[in-house]
Amino acid sequence: MQKPLIILPCSQEKLSVPARAINLYQGKGYLPLLSKSTASVGIDYDLAILSAKYGLIHANEMIEPYERKLEKDAMEGFIKSNARKANALIRKLNPTRIIACLPKLYLNALTSMINEKNASIELTVPPAGAGIGSQRGFLARALKALEPNYLDIFFFGKTPSGRLENSVLVRIRPGTKFRPWLRNDVDNAYSPVYGDVVTAVKFISDGNVQSIVDTNGNKWRTDQFKFGLANGFSDFIGTYLHDNLERYTDDYQVIEFSELESKFFETFDELAA
Numbered sequence: 317m318q319k320p321l322i323i324l325p326c327s328q329e330k331l332s333v334p335a336r337a338i339n340l341y342q343g344k345g346y347l348p349l350l351s352k353s354t355a356s357v358g359i360d361y362d363l364a365i366l367s368a369k370y371g372l373i374h375a376n377e378m379i380e381p382y383e384r385k386l387e388k389d390a391m392e393g394f395i396k397s398n399a400r401k402a403n404a405l406i407r408k409l410n411p412t413r414i415i416a417c418l419p420k421l422y423l424n425a426l427t428s429m430i431n432e433k434n435a436s437i438e439l440t441v442p443p444a445g446a447g448i449g450s451q452r453g454f455l456a457r458a459l460k461a462l463e464p465n466y467l468d469i470f471f472f473g474k475t476p477s478g479r480l481e482n483s484v485l486v487r488i489r490p491g492t493k494f495r496p497w498l499r500n501d502v503d504n505a506y507s508p509v510y511g512d513v514v515t516a517v518k519f520i521s522d523g524n525v526q527s528i529v530d531t532n533g534n535k536w537r538t539d540q541f542k543f544g545l546a547n548g549f550s551d552f553i554g555t556y557l558h559d560n561l562e563r564y565t566d567d568y569q570v571i572e573f574s575e576l577e578s579k580f581f582e583t584f585d586e587l588a589a
Contacts, residue, residue: 319361320462321411322455325422326367330381337365338375345448346417349455354521355462362409366422371398372405372429386421391428399429406434413438417455465490467519467526468570469538471553484557488528488541488573492516496536497543510544552576 327343334340338357341347350357357363363375368386370379371394386394406414414437416426423441430439442454468485488494493515501507514530521527527535545553553576 318410318412319359321362321364321406321409321414322458323364323366323372323414323416323418323426324455325418326365326369328385332381334378334380336376337367337370337373337379338363340379340381341365345452346455349452349459352521353456353459353463354467354519354526355459355464360462360464361415362411364405364409366418366426368394372402372426374405374409386425388421391421391425395425395428399431402426402429403431403434406430406437411437413440415440415455415458417442417451417458419451465518467516467528467538469542471542471557485570486553486573486576487570488516490517492573494528494536494541495544496540498540508543549577552579 324346327341327345327347329342329344331340331342338347350363355361357375364372365375366372367379368384369382370377373379416423416439418426418441427439430437440458442451446454466487466489468487471484471486493513495513496511498509498511501509514532514534514536516528517531518529519526520529520535526538528538528541529535542550556576556579557571
């Protein structure tokens with residue numbers, strides 16, 4: 317599926333060992349914004365880095381650490397050496413548009429490398445003369461626009477013997493009602509304590525932790541959603557996934573929570589009972 321391509325510059329801070337580009341670069345300017353967004357690399361957008369050494373590279377490309385900056389007097393050679401690779405990557409990704417959050421010199425290099433075949437792709441950039449703060453704001457807004465209006469939570473199917481298999485993503489959306497798990501009873505670990513039934517209105521991310529926000533502004537973790545499901549419904553999910561979804565596929569399968577709910581309950585009131 318086509319998706320936007322975000323292009324960021326390399327950073328001076330790097331790991332000292334070979335790694336994928338997205339992990340090797342350790343800059344604090346742009347990359348932290350990616351981890352704070354619920355928009356996911358590879359799902360909601362593709363990511364590439366414009367490297368002073370390697371040119372335009374996919375975020376998952378393995379590279380060696382290096383010490384090099386893109387200098388103005390080296391621009392002509394850089395463009396000539398890296399244009400073919402850059403255009404090949406863009407053609408392979410076939411983005412709906414390109415969001416380039418780059419300093420002026422890097423942006424000039426990128427636009428000079430793009431050939432006629434890729435020139436028709438919409439290119440969105442920060443305002444001319446934007447400093448690092450404005451560029452971060454530009455990137456944050458771009459990521460916000462890409463954030464999905466749903467949250468995917470891992471669930472596992474179960475064989476009749478209870479063995480876990482078939483990992484899938486169950487998708488919840490605004491309007492989903494659930495009864496959050498709060499804690500286990502102090503005197504009886506098998507007696508969980510639940511909150512009142514709430515309604516999801518949006519989803520937020522704080523680093524690697526994703527939360528569900530309800531109509532009252534309360535934030536709930538994904539485990540509080542999962543553990544809050546009635547035992548019968550939780551067991552039904554596992555069995556249903558085992559019986560109805562293809563197993564051992566390379567890609568995660570996605571199923572709507574509302575579909576699971578409608579197959580087992582006539583109304584949500586039965587779930588909350």
